[in-house]
Amino acid sequence: MTKVPTSHPRYKSLLLRERLTDGLRAGIAGEAGLLAHGRGEAFDYLLGERTHDFAMESIRMASALLVTANHPVISVNGSTASVAGPEIVELLRALDRLVAEVNIFYYSPERSRRIKQHLKDLGATRLILESNSSDSVQLPDIEHARKHMHPNGLAQADVALVGLEDGDRCERLVASGRRVIAIDLNPLSRTAKTSHVTIVDEVSRALIELTACVRQDLAAAPAALAERIDRYDNADILNRAVAAIRNAF
Amino acid sequence: MTKVPTSHPRYKSLLLRERLTDGLRAGIAGEAGLLAHGRGEAFDYLLGERTHDFAMESIRMASALLVTANHPVISVNGSTASVAGPEIVELLRALDRLVAEVNIFYYSPERSRRIKQHLKDLGATRLILESNSSDSVQLPDIEHARKHMHPNGLAQADVALVGLEDGDRCERLVASGRRVIAIDLNPLSRTAKTSHVTIVDEVSRALIELTACVRQDLAAAPAALAERIDRYDNADILNRAVAAIRNAF
Numbered sequence: 071m072t073k074v075p076t077s078h079p080r081y082k083s084l085l086l087r088e089r090l091t092d093g094l095r096a097g098i099a100g101e102a103g104l105l106a107h108g109r110g111e112a113f114d115y116l117l118g119e120r121t122h123d124f125a126m127e128s129i130r131m132a133s134a135l136l137v138t139a140n141h142p143v144i145s146v147n148g149s150t151a152s153v154a155g156p157e158i159v160e161l162l163r164a165l166d167r168l169v170a171e172v173n174i175f176y177y178s179p180e181r182s183r184r185i186k187q188h189l190k191d192l193g194a195t196r197l198i199l200e201s202n203s204s205d206s207v208q209l210p211d212i213e214h215a216r217k218h219m220h221p222n223g224l225a226q227a228d229v230a231l232v233g234l235e236d237g238d239r240c241e242r243l244v245a246s247g248r249r250v251i252a253i254d255l256n257p258l259s260r261t262a263k264t265s266h267v268t269i270v271d272e273v274s275r276a277l278i279e280l281t282a283c284v285r286q287d288l289a290a291a292p293a294a295l296a297e298r299i300d301r302y303d304n305a306d307i308l309n310r311a312v313a314a315i316r317n318a319f
Numbered sequence: 320m321t322k323v324p325t326s327h328p329r330y331k332s333l334l335l336r337e338r339l340t341d342g343l344r345a346g347i348a349g350e351a352g353l354l355a356h357g358r359g360e361a362f363d364y365l366l367g368e369r370t371h372d373f374a375m376e377s378i379r380m381a382s383a384l385l386v387t388a389n390h391p392v393i394s395v396n397g398s399t400a401s402v403a404g405p406e407i408v409e410l411l412r413a414l415d416r417l418v419a420e421v422n423i424f425y426y427s428p429e430r431s432r433r434i435k436q437h438l439k440d441l442g443a444t445r446l447i448l449e450s451n452s453s454d455s456v457q458l459p460d461i462e463h464a465r466k467h468m469h470p471n472g473l474a475q476a477d478v479a480l481v482g483l484e485d486g487d488r489c490e491r492l493v494a495s496g497r498r499v500i501a502i503d504l505n506p507l508s509r510t511a512k513t514s515h516v517t518i519v520d521e522v523s524r525a526l527i528e529l530t531a532c533v534r535q536d537l538a539a540a541p542a543a544l545a546e547r548i549d550r551y552d553n554a555d556i557l558n559r560a561v562a563a564i565r566n567a568f
Contacts, residue, residue: 091350101340101353108357109364112505256361258568312568319507319561 083111083119086153086274093152098184100176103149106234113255114272116318117311121279124310125271131302132231132251132267133283134295136165139229139249143169145201148176150233150273151185157277159192164281165288170194171223173201175236177215199223209242217242233273235261253277257311268304270311332360332368335402335523342401347433349425352398355483362504363521365567366560370528373559374520380551381480381500381516382532383544385414388478388498392418394450397425399482399522400434406526408441413530414537419443420472422450424485426464448472458491466491482522484510502526506560517553519560 078084090107093099121129136142142165146158151172162168172185179202186198201218207225209217216239219225230243233253237260243250244264252265253273262268269276287295327333339356342348370378385391391414395407400421411417421434428451435447450467456474458466465488468474479492482502486509492499493513501514502522511517518525536544 087351087354090354094350101343104350104353105336105357105360108354108359109361110357111354112358112361115358316565316568319565 082275083114086272089155090149090152093148093188096152096184096188097181098188099148099152102176103147103152103234106149107153110234110255110272113315116315117255117270118318119272121271121275122311122314124307124314125269125276126279127302128251128267128269128304128307129271129276129279129283130298132269132280133287134298135229135249135251135267136168136231136280137284137287137290138292138295138299139167139227141169141226142167142229142231143171143224143227144231145171145173145224145233145235146185146189146198147172147174147234148181148185151188154233154274154277155188155192157274157281159189159194161277161281161284162194162196164284169199169223169227170196171199171201171220173216173218173224175214175216177202209239209246212238212242232261232265233277235265237261237264240264257308257315262308266304267302268308268311270307331524332363335521338404339398339401342397342437345401345433345437346430347437348397348401351425352401352483355398356402359483359504359521362564365564366504366519367567368521370520370524371560371563373556373563374518374525375528376551377500377516377518377553377556378520378525378528378532379547381518381529382536383547384478384498384500384516385417385480385529386533386536386539387541387544387548388416388476390418390475391416391478391480392420392473392476393480394420394422394473394482394484395434395438395447396421396423396483397430397434400437403482403523403526404437404441406523406530408438408443410526410530410533411443411445413533418448418472418476419445420448420450420469422465422467422473424463424465426451458488458495461487461491481510481514482526486510486513489513506557506564511557515553516551517557517560519556 090099172182182200199220201220203220205221206218229249231251235252240261241264250265251267252261253269253276254262257270421431431449448469450469454470455467478498480500484501489510490513499514500516501510502518502525503511506519
């Protein structure tokens with residue numbers, strides 16, 4: 071529970087830190103997640119800790135892809151579950167067909183189960199899958215535990231939403247023919263450059279906007295969504311994100 | 320002890336992480352230190368993980384100040400002790416008059432003592448002071464434990480070397496009339512902008528160069544050191560560091 075006063079000028083950033091350190095203590099997030107979060111904080115600080123127009127454009131694209139997908143899946147790791155747990159649950163509420171799948175680098179059955187339970191404690195009512203099942207399908211050329219895909223989850227996915235991703239896994243997901251949406255604060259990362267849609271924004275902030283967008287798009291005309299998907303240019307988004315960070319200096 | 324193979328392309332960066340997570344487990348570093356280290360990693364990544372010419376210029380200035388100081392003190396916190404313990408000990412070996420003082424944000428007597436012991440385990444033979452003594456002198460306008468100065472350490476210091484600093488403490492140290500040398504990877508931070516000398520470099524890398532410089536300068540002509548001190552322009556250093564980071568994009 072939060073101990074940061076809401077009046078603090080950096081309230082939101084400190085709240086996210088607290089969610090993550092709570093996650094570390096609960097055995098959900100790992101130490102590497104704290105280091106990665108710190109790296110993300112640096113980029114978010116350079117972005118002025120706000121959702122830019124280029125991020126909103128990626129979010130609208132992500133929404134169109136998720137709403138029109140046959141089998142959309144959100145891949146959840148320990149850091150994302152800690153930092154953006156309530157926002158993930160809210161997105162699951164907004165989009166019935168979206169499947170949540172726990173997929174983690176430092177795998178243990180307990181940690182995977184705890185992440186699942188954390189989402190349930192936050193109000194997720196849907197079945198939540200775990201990648202490391204005995205009948206998992208494996209992405210090629212990945213040594214670590216993140217290669218696993220649940221046969222009813224990522225293995226079937228046509229659209230995968232991933233936050234705080236490993237570059238190699240992102241590449242393999244893209245190579246496998248799936249449409250990949252990544253949320254990544256570093257527009258220069260391998261994940262950012264490889265994904266079809268890169269949302270350069272802090273993950274909890276981006277998910278709130280994405281959920282609002284999805285709620286609207288569920289009532290949108292299919293032709294309008296198809297046109298939005300056609301028009302989208304991820305290279306342009308990344309260029310604009312890089313320009314925004316340059317402007318911080 | 321390290322488990323990272325020396326052949327790994329990011330060996331040095333991973334070694335520092337390992338030192339820090341070892342420090343966390345040993346009760347020396349804190350969780351906030353991991354987050355801060357991650358932020359630093361982002362800036363170091365943008366700097367190409369190398370010591371730039373502007374950092375070398377600050378290091379030479381720092382060396383001249385330390386060598387000519389009456390009472391130079393290095394302030395050591397849990398993160399610096401974890402990440403750069405061996406390099407701090409080497410600097411203490413090079414400069415006899417340099418006093419090391421443990422000064423931490425999340426103070427407990429045990430943690431302060433453990434940091435001291437860590438430096439001794441790494442080979443420090445000198446007396447190491449702790450800021451939080453019963454007879455400490457306090458910097459004004461700081462609420463947290465870092466306000467304390469040991470009466471024979473920072474309280475007497477004419478030159479203070481601080482790594483991974485809090486902006487408010489740095490400001491108070493400067494306001495107190497001391498010459499402050501900070502090691503900070505973010506050239507936009509309050510610490511970077513406030514200090515007399517800002518070494519924009521990773522702390523363990525900077526300390527290795529600083530120690531080499533100090534060994535040379537102990538034999539240098541006083542007039543040459545005085546001239547170097549006169550010529551130094553920290554605003555120019557910060558501008559060049561900002562330009563180097565801009566070039567990463």
